[in-house]
Amino acid sequence: MSSAYLIVEKGKHRGTSIPVKGDLFLIGSDRVCQLRIDHPRVGGQHCALVTRDGKVFLRDLASGHLTAVNDREVPAGAEWPLHDGDRLLVGPLRAVVQVQETPPSQQSADDWTFKALEERGKQRVQADEGDEAAGAAAAILGRMDEQRGEVRGRLRVSIEKGVTVARLLDTQLVDEAAIDLLKRDLSERLPPAPKRVLLDFENVQRMSSMALGVLVGVNRRLKAEGGSLALCHVSRDLLPILEAVGMGKMVPSFPNKQAALAAQW
Numbered sequence: 001m002s003s004a005y006l007i008v009e010k011g012k013h014r015g016t017s018i019p020v021k022g023d024l025f026l027i028g029s030d031r032v033c034q035l036r037i038d039h040p041r042v043g044g045q046h047c048a049l050v051t052r053d054g055k056v057f058l059r060d061l062a063s064g065h066l067t068a069v070n071d072r073e074v075p076a077g078a079e080w081p082l083h084d085g086d087r088l089l090v091g092p093l094r095a096v097v098q099v100q101e102t103p104p105s106q107q108s109a110d111d112w113t114f115k116a117l118e119e120r121g122k123q124r125v126q127a128d129e130g131d132e133a134a135g136a137a138a139a140i141l142g143r144m145d146e147q148r149g150e151v152r153g154r155l156r157v158s159i160e161k162g163v164t165v166a167r168l169l170d171t172q173l174v175d176e177a178a179i180d181l182l183k184r185d186l187s188e189r190l191p192p193a194p195k196r197v198l199l200d201f202e203n204v205q206r207m208s209s210m211a212l213g214v215l216v217g218v219n220r221r222l223k224a225e226g227g228s229l230a231l232c233h234v235s236r237d238l239l240p241i242l243e244a245v246g247m248g249k250m251v252p253s254f255p256n257k258q259a260a261l262a263a264q265w
Contacts, residue, residue, distance in 0.1 A: 006095035025049040042091035056082045153185035167200040173211035183214045202233035232260045
């Protein structure tokens, strides 16, 4: 039976091997995670390694923080297959994925037990094994499966509490071609005649005036059809841009999805 390991690639603990145990292996800052990393760039439940049918997959848990494989960003909520030699980036952790029959250097499995890694002022990584962590991982991934929605072009669309939630998967809405595709997806890939549409900007870092024009058009179309539009997770850098074109008065903006779903708009 093959086993998976994360081999720390850089830093003080270079070469440390972290065994990936169980079908669900959570990585994040919460105590329920089997691999805990205390760092500002690491989410509570940041990502998970899922072993299924003898293969290992990385699932981003949409924490709002970057997960990357081979220097390519994993879209929020997406699941990617991992292969031997892939490089994983989670916050300060850079690790190489190894999938093999026996631990490297023929060491015993006991020698592979993950030990606490601590670097004062930078990061703290530790393993937290047991039934509680495994159960929490299963529950978290179960909820993710229920609410993660379906990828439709440049959107991840789900229906939550009667609201059509569309998470924008792009981080940069400045390229004309990308904006044209987003405009098409917002027009063609949402459910027909939605009453309330919430656009989730958690991934968006930059946005051009052309992208703003697309949002204005979506708002007008929804109003003409008797619907309404709201935004959430808009970064502080983008809020002044929305205000400049009057979007702040036309469309309500909420700090997170939960607040938007609980409000009336």
